[in-house]
Amino acid sequence: MERNPLQRQVAYMRRSLFDQGYLDEQFVQLEDLQDDANPNFVEEIVTLFYTDSARLIHNIEQALESRPLDFIRLDDYMHQFKGSSSSIGAKKVKNECTQFREHCSARSAEGCVRTFQQVKQEHTILRRKLETYFQLARQAGLAN
Amino acid sequence: MKLLNGINSNKKSCQQGNGDLISDEKLTALVVDSDIICQVLEKAILESQGIQAQVVGSGRDAIDLLASGVNFDLIIIAMVLPIMNGVETTRQIRAMGIRSKMLGVTACSYERERRAFLDAGVDEFIEKPLTPQKLASVLREIRNA
Numbered sequence: 001m002e003r004n005p006l007q008r009q010v011a012y013m014r015r016s017l018f019d020q021g022y023l024d025e026q027f028v029q030l031e032d033l034q035d036d037a038n039p040n041f042v043e044e045i046v047t048l049f050y051t052d053s054a055r056l057i058h059n060i061e062q063a064l065e066s067r068p069l070d071f072i073r074l075d076d077y078m079h080q081f082k083g084s085s086s087s088i089g090a091k092k093v094k095n096e097c098t099q100f101r102e103h104c105s106a107r108s109a110e111g112c113v114r115t116f117q118q119v120k121q122e123h124t125i126l127r128r129k130l131e132t133y134f135q136l137a138r139q140a141g142l143a144n
Numbered sequence: 145m146k147l148l149n150g151i152n153s154n155k156k157s158c159q160q161g162n163g164d165l166i167s168d169e170k171l172t173a174l175v176v177d178s179d180i181i182c183q184v185l186e187k188a189i190l191e192s193q194g195i196q197a198q199v200v201g202s203g204r205d206a207i208d209l210l211a212s213g214v215n216f217d218l219i220i221i222a223m224v225l226p227i228m229n230g231v232e233t234t235r236q237i238r239a240m241g242i243r244s245k246m247l248g249v250t251a252c253s254y255e256r257e258r259r260a261f262l263d264a265g266v267d268e269f270i271e272k273p274l275t276p277q278k279l280a281s282v283l284r285e286i287r288n289a
Contacts, residue, residue, distance in 0.1 A: 026273050026275070029189075029273070030185075032192075032276075033188045038188070041188065045184055045185065048181060049181050079251050080179055080224060083182055083222075083251030083273075084182060086251060086272050086273050087272060087273040088181065088185075098252070
């Protein structure tokens with residue numbers, strides 16, 4: 001199928017997200033669930049992820065401020081974060097969540113604090129990239 | 145948001161007709177997961193496979209629903225749940241005599257978690273995220289039963 005320049009740009013951006021390791025095959029599963037009945041499924045579930053994960057991030061930040069650290073509670077929060085990250089194919093975010101949980105197991109406060117910064121960083125980077133991607137995809141769809 | 149409305153309206157539709165399920169032809173499934181993303185995804189996957197799905201956010205809600213007489217062909221249950229975890233919820237569901245196929249799911253499958261879930265009574269155990277491929281063998285068993 002002949003693509004216009006905007007569509008080619010969208011395809012290239014999508015490919016880059018996979019090639020650079022931001023997304024994994026789970027994102028393709030989301031795309032496969034998108035149909036005429038749910039035409040915006042992918043963007044909606046990603047938006048839902050970012051809304052819900054903001055709450056989790058807040059909870060983790062609060063938990064990291066308490067002393068002594070409750071590693072079990074931190075691990076539970078991050079377990080949930082990992083689950084939802086993996087559900088949308090957020091590969092780097094998921095991997096950082098795994099690292100965080102290892103620091104919880106090792107009861108390393110310093111490790112948890114440091115890794116949490118990485119989790120938040122990857123979370124933010126992916127959000128910006130996906131916002132740009134969806135915006136471009138909408139423009140390409142309208143241009144069609 | 146449409147995705148959340150789909151989750152919330154499902155409860156009403158499944159309880160029409162004195163708790164009987166609307167369709168006798170479709171397989172039915174209960175998703176027990178407190179994570180909203182997993183709820184939405186698992187429900188969408190199940191429905192894409194032609195399965196009528198209902199969602200609850202806690203073990204207590206699952207037990208209350210099952211105790212009310214609503215039956216499901218498949219119960220997908222998360223390990224981490226508020227107040228009563230997935231393992232304990234599974235134990236209680238089995239103690240009620242519920243023989244539905246149960247699939248335990250977790251974001252991180254340590255062997256000890258897997259063993260605990262299987263010992264509690266789930267038939268199979270998978271690591272999140274749920275995918276149609278992971279569901280395939282479970283659905284085949286249910287359909288062939």
